[in-house]
Amino acid sequence: MPEKIDIYSGATLDSKIDLSIQRGSKNSEVKMEKYTVEYDKTEVVLDLVHRVQAEFAPDLAVRWNCKAGKCGSCSAEVNGSPKLMCMTKMSDYTNAKSMEIRPMRTFPLIKDLVTDVSWNFEKNKQIKPFKPPTGVKELTMYQQHVDRIQEYRKCIECFLCQDTCHVLRTHEEFNQYAGPRFMIRLATLEFHPEDQEDRIGEIKNTFGVNMCNITKCCQEVCPEEIHITDNGIIPLKERVADNFYDPLMMAVSWIKRLL
Ligand code: SF4
Ligand code: SF4
Ligand code: FES
Known part of the structure; x- marks a missing residue:
């Protein structure tokens, strides 16, 4: 079977994971939505969230900017731990079949992964x-x-x-x-x-x-x-x-x- 390549990043998508992402806003029902995404072990969590946006949910709200751990925008809770999504490597979750991503809990929710700080x-x-x-x-x-x-x-x-x-x-x-x-x-x-x-x-x-x-x-x-x-x-x-x-x-x- 030919390798599947991400057209933007060139990553080889040879692994799969079920991402549960919190969806909803302060004015609507909030629930976890599951997306099965392919990924490359060299990617970071933010890459996968972007793939969910590109392939399944273009209206998914996520705040990010530098993708280099320097702007402080992409803060979220990955499997319950506060993390910068752009610095959280998928290689740290080898063999994981699923992952949960939620917005920061301490601040009021705006929409999906974005909070009002x-x-x-x-x-x-x-x-x-x-x-x-x-x-x-x-x-x-x-x-x-x-x-x-x-x-x-x-x-x-x-x-x-x-x-x-x-x-x-x-x-x-x-x-x-x-x-x-x-x-x-x-x-x-x-x-x-x-x-x-x-x-x-x-x-x-x-x-x-x-x-x-x-x-x-x-x-x-x-x-x-x-x-x-x-x-x-x-x-x-x-x-x-x-x-x-x-x-x-x-x-x-x-x-x-x-x-
Ligand atoms: S965790 Fe707190 S002190 Fe550390 S960089 Fe973020 S805001 Fe600054
Ligand atoms: S109480 Fe808050 S600020 Fe003080 S050490 Fe604990 S987490 Fe840090
Ligand atoms: S996108 Fe800037 S710190 Fe993550």
């Missing part, structure tokens, strides 16, 4: 930006500061950590906790050696750092391998504890506010 962008707007020192012409950054902030800045805003965090996902504390992504953004600013802004009260009260109970589930799913809890949230918690509960630091911080 706008809450994150609204939360981001509440964070005070970098404030440079006044009267200084050149800022000095040492390598250890660059290394620290470089890790935080690898974030691609895929929101898989937000999807995973049980404070948001299970307890729906959207008013109490900004979530791991924004703890990382706050750490980027707070641990910048030249930043002069005072956000410590907001980190505790508005963004709710104390809601995190350090389960570390968020850092396990981060595609950029950012040590969200170890290198971001725990140091922020320590800074909050120093400022609010250490008498000496409380006095220093009170004097600083007066100056």
Whole structure:
């Protein structure tokens, strides 16, 4: 039998799998639809979703952009695990006869695999930006500061950590906790050696750092391998504890506010 080749990618379609994909929108019934698709073991899950669109369901809604793990658009839950579909290799599912693909559960459904993540962008707007020192012409950054902030800045805003965090996902504390992504953004600013802004009260009260109970589930799913809890949230918690509960630091911080 001649080999079947995908006309767009050139992939050799020599394997078959039953994909169950969540279909439906906020205004319609939501159910799992099964599609049997051929694939090549070198492909990624997003390739198969595109094949479903091309061959069976042109109206299937899926968000993606770069197909290179850099835009953070194609976040979904593959067999219950939060993943970037474009970075999830079919070679990791050898011998699987079926696979389930659902949208991120933590955010409101728009349609099929697309969710409304706008809450994150609204939360981001509440964070005070970098404030440079006044009267200084050149800022000095040492390598250890660059290394620290470089890790935080690898974030691609895929929101898989937000999807995973049980404070948001299970307890729906959207008013109490900004979530791991924004703890990382706050750490980027707070641990910048030249930043002069005072956000410590907001980190505790508005963004709710104390809601995190350090389960570390968020850092396990981060595609950029950012040590969200170890290198971001725990140091922020320590800074909050120093400022609010250490008498000496409380006095220093009170004097600083007066100056
Ligand atoms: S470590 Fe904190 S932010 Fe991360 S998943 Fe657990 S509770 Fe959420
Ligand atoms: S911290 Fe990691 S998991 Fe969270 S949004 Fe950024 S890249 Fe995604
Ligand atoms: S399409 Fe950009 S990260 Fe997957």
